Amino acid sequence: MYLPVIAAASGLAGCNLVYWDEDFDSYHDLSKTNPYPYHKVDIYDPNTDLYRNEIQVLNSGVVALQLRIDMIRRAQQSIDVEYFIFSPDLSGKIIVRELVAAAKRGVNVRILIDKSATVFEFDEFYAQALQQYNIEVRYYNAAPIYYISTINFRNHRKLLVVDDREAITGGRNIENDYFDLSTHYNFLDRDLYVEGSIVAAMADSFDAYYEHSISERFQSPQKPTFRVELQKYERRLAQVADFLAPSEAEQAARIKIEAIARPLLLQKKRYLCPETTFTTDAPGGSFWTRFKDPYSDNYRFLRKTIFDKVMSVDQELILASPYLLNNRKSEHLMQTMLEKQVKLILYTNSLSSTDASYVAAQLYHHVYDWQKLGITTYVHAGEWIAETDVVYPQTKQARWGMHAKTQIYKRSLGNEVMVGTYNIDNRSNHYNTEMGLFCKGNDELVQAVESSILSRAQQGYKIVAENEATDHEGNKVNVYGAGDPDLTKMKYMWLPSWMFNFLL
Structure with a gap:
């Protein structure tokens, strides 16, 4: 099966070195059992108007x-x-x-x-x-x-x-x-x-x-x-x-x-948020703190909050991220979602739209396996989408990538949206300090963000089979995106990107 195989490969590529001191199988409700110094939940009280966001x-x-x-x-x-x-x-x-x-x-x-x-x-x-x-x-x-x-x-x-x-x-x-x-x-x-x-x-x-x-x-x-x-x-x-x-x-x-x-x-509409959560990682991480401190407990908070949110999903999970690189932790989440029969939708960059071809090299190595598992994956084609007007007409002819870091959690206990700085990759999981803002309980807000994600995704290309993609009209298109994507560069990048994917 794909997930165990890629987990082993990722270990060889350095992911085990990234998480060597963590028992991440026990990540459940950590934000409740181990309160973070940079984590706050505001629950709106309509009677007093306290904690209004x-x-x-x-x-x-x-x-x-x-x-x-x-x-x-x-x-x-x-x-x-x-x-x-x-x-x-x-x-x-x-x-x-x-x-x-x-x-x-x-x-x-x-x-x-x-x-x-x-x-x-x-x-x-x-x-x-x-x-x-x-x-x-x-x-x-x-x-x-x-x-x-x-x-x-x-x-x-x-x-x-x-x-x-x-x-x-x-x-x-x-x-x-x-x-x-x-x-x-x-x-x-x-x-x-x-x-x-x-x-x-x-x-x-x-x-x-x-x-x-x-x-x-x-x-x-x-x-x-x-x-x-x-x-x-x-x-x-x-x-x-x-x-x-x-x-x-x-x-x-x-x-x-x-x-x-x-x-x-x-x-522009304002949405009242019944439950607002803010989480961020702690400052000061370095090579030295990585080894002398309990790094995961003292510095890495946002990924734990995200893990808690994802693990509670029982209906649908929508992930939009400019970089989509699996590691042991995200593989564990993906496998759990599939076992729970949660619908998974992913939206990321194609080779044509990315600003990092070394990331695309890893994406295309795995994305077809995701499709076989029943995961719906869209890639941005690299072209302008006419959402609003632009200041300069030439901007419409420019190359466009997607950069939004957004997650939607659909569950029977209340839908929720997260927008932040967190990419689905090892850098955001382990090295970069990140932050995220979550809103739970306002379905109108969740629907507005979901509509934006899906509108953008569906104007891109959908992965439908090995080396095959279609556009929103069902026409076969270049799986690597619009224009003339540089396949040679990506292929040369595959080996070094695999060897150092724990840094990507």
Whole structure:
């Protein structure tokens, strides 16, 4: 049978090394038996209106950007900003200039950015420039690249909190491709906006990350004395000054963004959540904590909460994740769901739509076995889906991937939805710190998110047999996605991606 076979293969590929100290077969109701420091459940009391939380679903990138602008403009006391990627592009310029305006009117602004060498751009030159506005930037895990293990422990959280009263979390970083602004490659993503009592827990978690010793205050760049280096230094200063200054292109984009987003925001429904759960992993994980501390108990909380939620499903489980890489834990869950005759629907990236061909190499090695087991799997084709208008016409011709991290749990004891930063892979399970927001008991909200997932999925390709897929009209299509996917590159990536899949 497929599951035991792949479990053995995954062990050889490193998954046993990842979970060597865990008896994950006993993961049941851990969030109740072993309360987490970063876990909160709010149950709404209609008699007193206590623990009230209202949620909005943000599927459109343009709308998600405009709502962030609106939140920053509403801020009166504090703004906390935390992202894995924060790019000094158009979207970053718009957000930063709004943060500067807020700081000028007396709002306390703090920014925490992960310092991963592979994606880090918002460096000390930007932090130094923002210091003049009393905006403090800190960097999470600035370990040098020769710390081969510790550099893998990244802060993958995405959070904007205003006045400890309203927040956004979900899949989006601060970069053009998350807000439908790139003319080359964009993501179909999803965030949740929440206003209510649960935001205090989200704000507390930001404080824990921001104040942790792994989050470092920036060091101002030193002015060089040698001419060539001095010229580079001065160019960087000029680049940052230009980034902070208004521009005609920025203003034109702002006008178009608001023209598209404002009518949609005015119509956007708010959902009252009867039971709201927030969970996040703990900060500070590293190579050393992995061995000297009970790492699973002290740091890894979100995957345990997700395990609890999934194990209670008795009807249908819908998983949307840009990366879908099985490990022993997810295989155990999958097998349990199949034994319980739970309907399983998966939605992920094809080779054409992914931003990581090494992940696709693993996906296509397993996805046909999932189909044989009766699991419905859709892959995004790599093309634009006409959900909302775009700022630039060229964006429609760009390559598109899916990036939403969303789960729907359908059960007789109440349906629930999760939107967060968690990918179904070993990095999110073990290395990256993640966060998730759950809402249980509002079927209208669950239906709205489910409809969005399935609409996107069904406009992609459905895996129907070995090396076979169909589109929404039943026509046979390239199982690897639209356009001209690079099969040669993927095939070369298979062996190294298999050997190191515990790092993927």
